[in-house]
Amino acid sequence: MNIVLLWHMHQPDYVDRRSGKARMPWVRLHAVHSYLDMIEMVERFPGLKVAFNFTPVLLEQLVELGRGSVIDDCEAWSRIRAEDLTQGEKEKLLEHFFRANFDTLIRPLPRYWELLNRRGRIVNFQNLSELTNLFSAQDYRDLQTLYNLAWCGFACFRAYPFLRELRAQGRDFTEEQKHQLLDLHREIVRTVLPRYRAAVERGQVEITTSPYSHPILPLLLDTNLARRSMPHVNLPPQFSAPEDVRSQLALAQEKMKEIFGTRARGIWPSEGSVAPELIPFFREAGFDYFFTDEAILFRSLDLDPRWRGKSVDHMALFQGWSVNWGGSSIAALFRERPLSDFIGFQASQNPPDQAANFLLHHFENICRAAASQETVVLIALDGENAWEAFPDGGEQFLTNLYHGITSHSRLCTVRPSDHFDRYPPKTELGALHTGSWINADFDIWIGDAEENRAWEWLGRTRQFLRRIAEDRTFPSEKLAAAMRSLFAAEGSDWFWWYGPDFSTDSDLLFDEIFRTHLRNVYLALGFSPPPYLDFPICAPTPPTPYATPRLYIHPQLTGRLDNFFDWVGAGTVDALVQQTAMFQSHRLGQKLYFGFDEEHFYLRLDLAAAPEEIEVEFLAPQFRRVTASVLPSGSWRVRTESSDDAVLFENADERGVAAWEDFFVLMVPIAALGWKERDAVSFFVRLLRDRLVLERYPERGTIDFFFPSKDFEARQWFV
Structure with a gap:
């Protein structure tokens, strides 16, 4: 039986293009953790075939960080001599440098755990100034070092003895050691993408992609499409930018050719979000197939007159489909949700051998029930965040899983393009449900007051840019810079954190980054941004007396x-x-x-x-x-x-x-x-x-x- 393993790698555009600073460190920290670990695991199993879905905006930031044209705020704060830290910088360290899994990344380093408990695990960030005097210069230097050391994954520790020496030393680090660690981060970031490209060239890995900045494409096409799956939702003023849908897909392919030497054949639409109107856009951009969630398939079958009312066996999921709309046709795979979610949410809570065996057992059951050698199971999930919850970064679980599959007589991993080339889809789907992988709708990204305000402000900015672009004499380089910031603001991540669905202690910073991208559109064009962009969306402004x-x-x-x-x-x-x-x-x-x-x-x-x-x-x-x-x-x-x-x-x-x-x-x-x-x-x-x-x-x-x-x-x- 064929198994497609699709690991989705994504971070939004954290870079303020006017300052050259990345406001969050997650591209760098995931590079030395998950991105390196995941390709290392593939290299350990030459018979394994895997697909990695890289978003173009992530690739862009990896390149920029590697060559030093961008630095994230946390690295900049880490490089400051501990004795020279200002009061504000000390507060930043106490706020940001404990943002790691307490049990798997901080507790294993006793000194780091000691510093966390001194600061407190639950902190009122408005009162950090009261805590700064509890820490000496050496405490701050150790915190700067341990934060960056803790995020190094198992592949880093295996490859670099210096990291093992730091971990053994445990405390009282020097400025020289700290800077050597940060320089090593940069070196690792530079090595990540060449290793993925090498795996592509030897035929072990396929790279698929998403729209350039990871926008929710159906909403980018027309926010009113949300009513198809959410008929009673309260929507913002209509946003519709089909030209941006086309550009986001074209830019994605350009980035694939730049980094990996060839276009991507497959696309994971951001958050698995699809609508039938997108099929011609996918084909125009050169994509042969897309991935999304199983709920989209079964709701689509209810919409298709050829399938409506028929009893559909769940085994129908395990095949390639040909999806047709408006004279265009594209292949599709729909992910098996429970097993994908098991890896993302439950596997870390179980012994690694039992977690791997659970998956292998279910693969065997599907294999026994399968009636065709064309049967294929898509396992698709976030390839970076899940591993923080594993005590060892997921190393033993992945070892057991990959070994179990590659040594099995009836299971084999396959790259999606290889599967479609060998087994072109025979089953047609004449309708496609409009929705995402989460509840088959768009509730996470639109409908709440904060989300709608963000869409409204994005729409105003888009309309302003259209008006300016009508002037054919306007400098093209300014328009290009403005469009880049607009595309960044169209990303899904900002809307994820607006509203009541999800919350983090970085909500205000995500909000600030979104509004910075919008402000930069106006600044790139030479205009003062509208003043409402100075006001936070996700929290009420402190009351004015x-x-x-x-x-x-x-x-x-x-x-x-x-x-x-x-x-x-x-x-x-x-x-x-x-x-x-x-x-x-x-x-x-x-x-x-x-x-x-x-x-x-x-x-x-x-x-x-x-x-x-x-x-x-x-x-x-x-x-x-x-x-x-x-x-x-x-x-x-x-x-x-x-x-x-x-x-x-x-x-x-x-x-x-x-x-x-x-x-x-x-x-x-x-x-x-x-x-x-x-x-x-x-x-x-x-x-x-x-x-x-x-x-x-x-x-x-x-x-x-x-x-x-x-x-x-x-x-x-x-x-």
Whole structure:
């Protein structure tokens, strides 16, 4: 019986393309752990045939890290001399350098376990500053070393005696030893891909791939396709980018040719996500077959008139299928889910010989029931994260499994292309369910408020880029850089961590990376990113201390306090209250007042010095920017601009009034702002000089209130 083993290797694009820094270390750490271990295990069994699915964005980062053009933050912090660590860097080490499996990676190193217990296994990361004094310079150096040592897999320890020496020493490492370890990481990263390519060239391994940055292709094609499997889901404004589907697939093939010398014949669509409309795209990109989950097959059979209503034996899963749609046809294999999930989730909890025997026993049962030599079982799963849960990184389990298969008289592993070349699919499927490998739907990536907001912001950015690209004279290199950041933001991983389905202590960092990719689209094009991209999606912004208006106000527009009651009932913001960890002295802003009457919005800003320019940025209910600029005569010009995307603004109104004497005062007609009764209003204020932002009020977040109905004052009245 034929067995296809497909190990999926993927990490999202962690690199901020403007700084050259990878915000997370997982490409490097998985390289010295799982990526090296997995190819080492294949090399130990020459008769074994395996498929590895590498995402192009992972390959790209492996190359960049290996040649030194990119460095991840954790490596940069590790290379700092322990005695030179700043307070902030010490906090980063205590936050990030224990992100490893406590039982399998930290506990086996007694000194590492000691440092973990000193920090605490459960920590309020807002209070890390209180813990830093518990650690000496040598403690921090040992932590820097042990973190990077713990992630080295069994193949590393087997190949490099220096690692075994460090493990035996256990503590009191020197700066020289630490840097030698980090340099060795770089060397290992450089060796990983050549070993996979060598395995391809000797016919033992096949490399398949996924769309370039691992997006959920059906949602990239049209987010409304989610309703097919989730008819009652609450969706964001429609996102549809078929041109990006085509580009993501074409770029994947380009990366395969660059790294492995040939195109990939097979594709694991990100998260096994498929829709029938994707079949022509797959074929156009040169793919001969795809993989996805068994649930997709059985739901597809219910959709196909030729199969609907028939009793289908589960053994139908164990064959190649020809899937047809819109005049295009492509081969497919559907994974056996329970056995694949057993490796990913349960095998590590059992003795390695028993876990391997469990799989071999089930393979034998399928083999006995199989009626054809064309029978094939697809085992497909994450090829990197599962091994952290094994005490030995999965070495003994994989040894037992690979030996059991390669020495079995009726079981054989096969590369998927070899199988399809020998046994072209004979069974046709005339329909394809739209869904993913998780519950055959897209609930993980869309439908929750956070997920939908991320899709909305991605859609705004995509639409802005389309508008810019219509200008044929726009520099192509800027467009290419912007597209690269857009593709990174389209990756599935950011949406995985939004919403209630999954959570990690890195949620805020994943959110920040996603928004950084979107900001970099605008920056690559030479535009300032829309200000809403500064606000986290996955957690509420810390509350801004302010009071909302409780009465209509009718102030004089002189910049003087002509009447004590002018600003009574206005909303207020204490501009001296600072929200960031960095203290700013000599602040110009003192206090901000804001309010309205039936037809006007008013703002007052008390300042320690005369202003040159003030911007009021409205993010809701409409994108509006009000700019007040002082003229050489000392009078003020006020212009209100409107926008559909908070990036490109058009002049909409110049009826505003501003003045400065004792304080700055501004009036803008409500009509120019586009407000209606009960609209939710969000805004912030910027103080500028020579177009440079000096201060922002509030420092973070927005000031929010509702523009009232006509009975506002009556409802606010009290005795």
